[in-house]
Amino acid sequence: MSRFNRRKLAALGVAGLIAFGFALAEAPAGNAATTAPDCGATVRKADGTAWRCSFADYFDGTKLSTARWKVVTSNDADYRSRKDCFVNSSKNVSVSGGILRLTTRRTAPFSCGTGMNKYTATGTSGMVSTMGRFFQTYGRFEMKAKWPYTKQIGLQGAFWLWPEGASGMTWPVSGELDIAEWFSKYPDRAxxxxxxxxxxxxxxxxxxxxxxxxxxxDWHTYTLTWTKSRILIQYDGKTCLDAGGGSPYDKPFNVSLTQAWGVKKNAPTTSTPFPSTMQVSYVRVWK
Structure with a gap:
């Protein structure tokens, strides 16, 4: 079964690969987030001790918090093999009513990217990450979200972690941790x-x-519990994947949320519903 992020990085031209370099943990100097995060009710580890909240966003207000998130665009990397363009637009990334909305759309052809990375796109998509704002080694990572459900192929969403400062040139040796990906080609599962x-x-x-x-x-929770020896992924509290830890999952990773066009066998057709929106109620991280 195909994978969003493997295809995503494989699509990046070798000479043009740029680190998605998602970075930062625990409110370092320069982080605009000045209040302690609140992850709600206490959640306990397997040994009975409490997890400590390190990041939380409930998407209050009417704008994305730039203290917590960066809108990732196609100018951040070489996306010439894609047909959609990641853009910083309120039509693709918006916040209202306590919900983050990431929307992918079909458009008239337009030029996306710059310089050698320029290509013709026929759609726009939305991606945000904690690049330059938050990273963490180990912990509990959770998202509550709705996918833009359809049985028509062509859509792809993801909740995933990327190693701080890593370049696509070192992928997959550097690691990538996809907590949940939704492909409309396989609409009944993450x-x-x-x-x-x-x-x-x-x-x-x-x-x-x-x-x-x-x-x-509908709303579901997607949770990663990541320790030195274990990677446990659960959907609505039910175990989906239970694997060992260790390298390359022994260094800081940060968080990304993506709603985009599918590619290859999951590429859009004339029947793909556009616009389509992934909705996120919250992202919370503990350590």
Whole structure:
């Protein structure tokens, strides 16, 4: 089964690969977030001790918090093999009523990217990350979200972690941790994937293609519990993937949310519903 982020990075031209470099943890100097995060009710680890809240966004107000998130655009990397363009527009990334909305659209052809990375796009998409704002090694990461459910192929969303400062040139050795990806080609489930140097050759321990959701268009929680020895991914509290830890998952990663066009066998057709929106109620992280 195809994977959003593997295809995403494979699509980046070798000479033009740029680190998605998502960065920062625990309110370092220069972080505009000055209040302590609130993750709500106490959540306890397996040993009974409490997790400590390190990041939380409930998307209050009418604008995305630039203290917590960066809108990622196609100018941040070489996306010449895609047909959509990641843009910083309120039509694609918006906040209202306590909800973050990431929207992908079909448009008239236009020029996307700059310089050698310029290409013709026929759609726009939305992506945000904690690049330059938050990163963390180990912890509990959780999102509550709705996918833009359809049985028509062409849509792809993701809740995923990327190693701070890493370049696509070192992928998948550097690692990538996909907590939940939703492909409209497989509309009744979300799919995790642990990208490592060995996962391409032996994917059996890196993914689970059968984590069925009762209704993907309804609110669900997607949770990662990440320790030195274990990576546990759960959807609505039910285990989807339980794998060992260790390298490359032993360094700081940060958080990304993406709603985009699908690619290859999940590429849009004339029947793909546009615009389509992924809705996120909150993102919370503990350590």
């Amino acid at each position: 799919i995790p994937y642990l990208h490592t140097a060995s996962s391409i050759l032996n994917p059996s321990g890196a993914t689970n293609n059968y984590c069925i959701l009762k209704n993907p268009a």
